[in-house]
Amino acid sequence: MRLATAEIDLSALSYNLKRTKALAPNSKVMAVLKANAYGHGLVTIAQHLHDADAFAVARIDEALALRAGGVTKPIVLLEGFFNQSDVSILLANNFQTIIHDENQLGMLEQAQLDAPIATWLKVDTGMHRLGIAPAQLSAFYQRLKKTENAKPAVYLMTHFPCADDVKNDRTAQQIREFKQLTLNYNEPLCLANSAGILGWRDSHCDWIRPGLMIYGVSPMLHCIGKDHGLKAVMRLTTKVIAIRSILSGEYVGYGGRWQSEKNTQLAIVAMGYGDGYPRHAKHGTPVVIKGERYGIVGSVSMDMITVDIGDNDGMIQVGDDVEMWGRALPVEEVAACADTIPYELLCNITPRVSYEYIE
Template sequence: MRLAIAEINLKALANNLAQVKHFAPNCKVMAVLKANAYGHGLVKIAQHLSAADAFAVARIDEALALRAGGLTKPIVLLEGFFHQDDLPILLANNFQTIIHDENQLAALESATLDAPIACWLKINTGMHRLGIAPSQFESFYHRLKASDNARDDIKLMTHFSCADDVNDEKTTQQIALFDSLTDGKAQQHCLANSAGILAWPHGHGDWVRPGLMLYGVSPMLNGVGKEHGLAPVMRLTTRVIAIRDVDAHQCVGYGGRWCSDKPTKLAVVAMGYGDGYPRHARQGTPVIIKSQRYGIVGTVAMDMITVDIGDNGDNIQVGDEVIMWGPELPVEEIAQCASTIPYELLCNITPRVSYEYQE
């Protein structure tokens, strides 16, 4: 019996890319594939995003894995390069780099390269993470334009910090600052992440960077993907491996954190934090067995979770499928039950979960 499985729906992936283009019809699309394509499988997902214009990853090893998988589209390194010795690798593999600080710019200027590298200059407009200060923009821009190691078609970008909240004015302020700095620069611009694509159309620029929404999950506060026409790409399932009778007042699992108030039945399912399921999922976090919701009880363990199936215990058998999240049970809901975000749940899927790709 196969136990923990992540079913990856590639038709849903295509639907979500089409939705990106619906929301940003005049923009090029840079599909974000960092962190193993948000837990969905880096190379396989990239192979089914042929309609995207470029890919984006965080680090060079992710980019090299895409090239090893036969992907030829432009690839942007969102964290840029970390040492001057990386630059020949970037050039040989047609990688594009973010420039976000003085060390990177100086390393690029002083390198000896056979040809120039495509660069994106990142401006910190309020995220205060990566990116040059607004006061540095003119200097950095003209230094890049003057460098023989940077291609002339420098692209300009920033990153939103609060775009998931439509009531927060920070995004409007970031767009205004970016526009004021880049006014008159005949370069392509990239501002919008998934939340920016959905909620801030005046900040789309020439390129958009969809990440979470490609995988069918809402990037908005308290949102659900289907509200935006998105379809969940991942369906995480496992199986019932035991059914137990529990008497009233018996406590279940590590720490005895849940005790039954009446006689009931429990289904033990083969899933735990060893598979990437959140250990801090609260009591009552839902799963689905035979089209019906049941609540988790007890502490999530490394390999097993207990589910109170109550009076329906006679209808459930060892081997029955258990849906942990998917189209029937939004991962956004599970994230709320675990006091985290969907990004973390998707990225935390571990190697012992089997992947099945459905065309």
């Protein structure tokens, strides 16, 4: 009996990409596949995003894994490169790179290359993480135009820290400032991440870079993917491995942190933080068994979780499927019950979880 399983719905993936393109019909799509495609499986996801124009990853080993998997579309390194020796690897594998500081620009200029590399110049308009200061744009741009190691087109981009909150005007301010800053540069622009695509139409420029939304999950505050017409791609499931009866007043799990207020039955399910399920999920966090919701009780342990199923009367049995999140239970809801974000839950799936890809 297969236990912890991540079912990946590839038809939902294709649907979400189509939905994304419909929201920004005049923009090219750079699908973000970093962190193992947000826990969905890097290479397989890339192989099924046929209509994406390019892919983005955080680090060079992710990009190399895509090339080893036969992926030929353009690949952009969102963090750029960090060693002089990396520059030749970029050229050999036809990778594109972000340039976000003086160190990277200097290494690119000093490299001995047989051909130029495509570059994306990142401007920090308020994230204050990576990117050059707006006042540096002209100097960096001119140097990229001058060096023979960079292709003639210099893509210009920025990043939003607060686009998930449509009531926060910082994003609108960033959009205005970036467009004003780049007004006299006849180059492709890229502003919108998933939250920008969904919440800020003015950020839809030459390129968009959807991440979380193509996996059917909402990046917006207090929303789920269905609110935007998206379909969940991952369904995390397991099985009931035991049914236990307990009496009123008995304690359950490590630390005895939950005490039953009545005689009841528990379903023990094969899932825990060893599979990537959040250890801090609160009492009452829902799971779905046979189409009905039941609440977690006691502490999440490494391999097992206890679920209060009440007066079961034989309806739930050992071997029954349990949905931890997916089509019937949005991962956004589970994340809220664990005081975290859906990004973390998806990315924390561990290697012992089996993956099943469904066309």
